[in-house]
Amino acid sequence: MYEVRFHGRGGQGAVMAAQALADAAFVEGNYAVAFPWFGAERRGAPVLAFTRVDENKINIKTRVYNPDYIVVLDEKLMDFVNVAEGLSPDGMAILNSPLDPEEVDLGMSVKTATVDATTVALEVLGAPITNSAILGAFASATGLVSIDSVKQGILDIFGPRIGDKLAEKNARAAAAAHDRIKIGKCKAERTYPEAKKWLPTYQEMPLSLATKPTKTDSGLVGPGSSVENKTGSWRTFTPKYDEEACTNCLMCWFYCPDAAIKRLEPPKKVGFDMDYCKGCGICEEVCPADAIEMVR
Amino acid sequence: MAERRIVTGNYAAAYGALLSRVEVIAAYPITPQTFIVEHVSEFVNDGKLDAEYMPVESEHSAMSACVAATATGVRSYTATSSQGLALMHEVLYVAAGLHLPIVMPVVNRTIAAPIGIWCEHNDTMAERDSGWLQCFCENNQEVLDMVVQAYKVAENTKVLLPVMVNLDAFILSHTVEPVEFPDQKDVDEFLPRYDPKHAYLRPKDPMVVGSFASPEYIQEFRYQTEESTQNAKEVIRQVNDEFAEKFGRDYGGAVEEYRMDDAEVALITLGTVSATTRDVVDELRDEGKSVGLVKMRWFRPYPTEIIRDIASRVKALGVYDRAMSFGTGGPSYMDTKSALYGHSTIPVLGFLAGLGGRDVMVKDIRLMFERTLEAAKKDRVEKEVTWIGTRGVQP
Numbered sequence: 001m002y003e004v005r006f007h008g009r010g011g012q013g014a015v016m017a018a019q020a021l022a023d024a025a026f027v028e029g030n031y032a033v034a035f036p037w038f039g040a041e042r043r044g045a046p047v048l049a050f051t052r053v054d055e056n057k058i059n060i061k062t063r064v065y066n067p068d069y070i071v072v073l074d075e076k077l078m079d080f081v082n083v084a085e086g087l088s089p090d091g092m093a094i095l096n097s098p099l100d101p102e103e104v105d106l107g108m109s110v111k112t113a114t115v116d117a118t119t120v121a122l123e124v125l126g127a128p129i130t131n132s133a134i135l136g137a138f139a140s141a142t143g144l145v146s147i148d149s150v151k152q153g154i155l156d157i158f159g160p161r162i163g164d165k166l167a168e169k170n171a172r173a174a175a176a177a178h179d180r181i182k183i184g185k186c187k188a189e190r191t192y193p194e195a196k197k198w199l200p201t202y203q204e205m206p207l208s209l210a211t212k213p214t215k216t217d218s219g220l221v222g223p224g225s226s227v228e229n230k231t232g233s234w235r236t237f238t239p240k241y242d243e244e245a246c247t248n249c250l251m252c253w254f255y256c257p258d259a260a261i262k263r264l265e266p267p268k269k270v271g272f273d274m275d276y277c278k279g280c281g282i283c284e285e286v287c288p289a290d291a292i293e294m295v296r
Numbered sequence: 297m298a299e300r301r302i303v304t305g306n307y308a309a310a311y312g313a314l315l316s317r318v319e320v321i322a323a324y325p326i327t328p329q330t331f332i333v334e335h336v337s338e339f340v341n342d343g344k345l346d347a348e349y350m351p352v353e354s355e356h357s358a359m360s361a362c363v364a365a366t367a368t369g370v371r372s373y374t375a376t377s378s379q380g381l382a383l384m385h386e387v388l389y390v391a392a393g394l395h396l397p398i399v400m401p402v403v404n405r406t407i408a409a410p411i412g413i414w415c416e417h418n419d420t421m422a423e424r425d426s427g428w429l430q431c432f433c434e435n436n437q438e439v440l441d442m443v444v445q446a447y448k449v450a451e452n453t454k455v456l457l458p459v460m461v462n463l464d465a466f467i468l469s470h471t472v473e474p475v476e477f478p479d480q481k482d483v484d485e486f487l488p489r490y491d492p493k494h495a496y497l498r499p500k501d502p503m504v505v506g507s508f509a510s511p512e513y514i515q516e517f518r519y520q521t522e523e524s525t526q527n528a529k530e531v532i533r534q535v536n537d538e539f540a541e542k543f544g545r546d547y548g549g550a551v552e553e554y555r556m557d558d559a560e561v562a563l564i565t566l567g568t569v570s571a572t573t574r575d576v577v578d579e580l581r582d583e584g585k586s587v588g589l590v591k592m593r594w595f596r597p598y599p600t601e602i603i604r605d606i607a608s609r610v611k612a613l614g615v616y617d618r619a620m621s622f623g624t625g626g627p628s629y630m631d632t633k634s635a636l637y638g639h640s641t642i643p644v645l646g647f648l649a650g651l652g653g654r655d656v657m658v659k660d661i662r663l664m665f666e667r668t669l670e671a672a673k674k675d676r677v678e679k680e681v682t683w684i685g686t687r688g689v690q691p
Contacts, residue, residue: 039510197512199512200516201516202516202517202519202520202523205513205516205517205520206494207395207456207494207495207520208393208394208395208456208494208495208505208517208520209504209507209509209513209517210394210395210494210495210503210504210505211503211504211507212501212502212503213502222502222503222504223502223503223504224502
């Protein structure tokens with residue numbers, strides 16, 4: 001059996017990638033399962049997805065804690081998520097990155113394949129959606145599934161969701177990435193801060209979780225604690241604001257899901273708080289004056 | 297001086313709210329509970345009760361409003377029955393999960409299908425895992441007294457759980473009988489103003505109540521409910537004793553034993569059948585039969601330790617249920633067996649009668665005792681669950 005952990009962000013398609021890999025392995029006669037793990041957060045939040053493959057029926061229903069492979073769809077995740085946590089020392093990391101494996105630092109030295117999946121995706125799909133390209137890289141880096149099976153997996157899983165035409169395009173993105181991987185070994189120089197979580201005993205926990213603003217060892221909890229959740233780190237696209245064109249209608253201010261748009265004192269109109277702007281682009285969508293453009 | 301009047305169970309349930317000085321009432325009428333909400337609205341209208349009365353559009357809204365009101369730190373009240381309770385279902389879990397000490401009389405009425413308005417316990421039994429505490433009443437005096445006691449149990453800081461005060465449809469709700477009305481002054485001394493500590497929504501002092509919780513927290517949250525439920529056992533006893541001291545009526549706590557000294561067998565009952573059973577016990581005692589009554593008053597928390605103690609003193613137990621958990625037996629019967637497993641080997645028999653409001657007659661209760669005495673004699677169970685008074689079914 002081999003186990004794979006996918007790291008992505010809500011909306012990047014990590015879950016579909018995990019499912020397509022399972023489908024590819026299944027097509028080759030294996031038993032395979034794939035499942036997601038996410039919090040309650042929205043588009044842009046870090047998410048996990050898992051794939052398990054074996055020749056025999058798989059009974060285990062737990063999450064994967066010691067994966068043989070990790071797949072990272074968004075290279076910026078590596079800056080603050082210890083993506084290699086629990087990775088088997090004999091395992092392998094498959095990363096979306098324009099860098100050479102030797103330039104990447106995962107905090108542990110392990111066999112690494114890099115592929116500039118974002119560029120591949122932009123070339124083939126016209127959009128920076130890397131979940132199909134990264135699967136092509138997985139196939140060539142590990143040899144565990146053939147690229148033909150991966151293409152089939154993408155058609156089977158993506159087709160019903162996004163249509164056969166787009167699924168075909170995604171299969172082509174996988175094939176394109178297949179031949180553009182670099183294999184080596186990553187660096188082990190950085191240390192990730194230990195992820196701290198507020199884990200009170202039932203006696204310490206406020207009754208029924210009715211919580212006042214409380215400082216804990218792992219940060220603020222209770223009302224207002226989202227101030228510590230800097231969603232700006234999720235951002236791939238950044239709003240470019242044209243104050244001249246802005247009519248100050250405040251649609252963007254009203255719709256911003258993270259209250260990252262502030263009203264300013266006249267004659268200024270609105271401002272963006274980049275600590276919390278996660279780059280979702282809703283402001284661009286709702287702006288009637290075309291005063292906001294999302295740029296990479 | 298306490299005053300005595302002839303009133304219905306519904307009036308007693310409403311008057312309990314008046315004496316408890318509830319501050320918010322949100323309710324929706326349903327037969328046979330309707331008179332409760334009408335009486336309470338009259339109390340408010342006539343200036344006898346200083347409360348906000350919210351005539352909401354459904355029972356789901358009634359419980360939602362009570363949840364919100366209680367979370368702002370006031371004592372709230374509603375009442376319902378049958379389908380209305382079923383419609384409240386999801387909000388019941390919110391009230392219990394958030395540890396909001398709401399008290400709600402429930403007039404036990406059969407739940408559809410088929411549509412009926414008469415007594416069955418299948419409405420409240422379906423909510424026995426919701427986290428609510430539940431007590432069953434035998435007469436209208438007990439209904440009034442238990443509304444007052446229920447607030448005191450519910451608001452105890454070791455408990456902080458909502459309570460259903462169950463009364464049998466028509467047999468209590470629409471029946472008049474003498475009830476003693478305690479003086480307001482005495483009730484005020486017994487039941488001070490609700491002073492919430494754990495959940496109190498005030499804009500100046502923000503607090504999250506009813507937040508989202510990931511798997512890292514929910515198991516501890518559930519354990520808090522379990523601990524509170526266990527704590528309620530001791531608090532029920534204390535409140536009972538304090539009430540008895542102040543008002544002179546001692547209900548025995550979670551369970552009342554009647555003529556249980558030297559009894560060879562006992563029948564465990566819920567609701568109004570307990571009252572008729574007192575007379576049957578007296579008759580059988582006169583006939584020289586060694587029988588007693590175990591009146592199950594608080595069904596949640598289930599009085600496990602008390603039932604084990606009783607089982608150690610008798611040779612067989614019968615358990616009367618007015619609801620069926622299909623494929624097994626009545627809920628009280630199943631809980632009794634579960635409590636005794638590994639602690640007692642005496643025969644335990646389940647009896648069903650009076651479903652859908654069918655009258656439970658003296659002869660039916662006599663049959664329950666006869667069967668239990670037989671099982672004691674033979675020291676074995678020949679029939680686990682006996683349906684009494686069902687056409688085509690041999691009891």
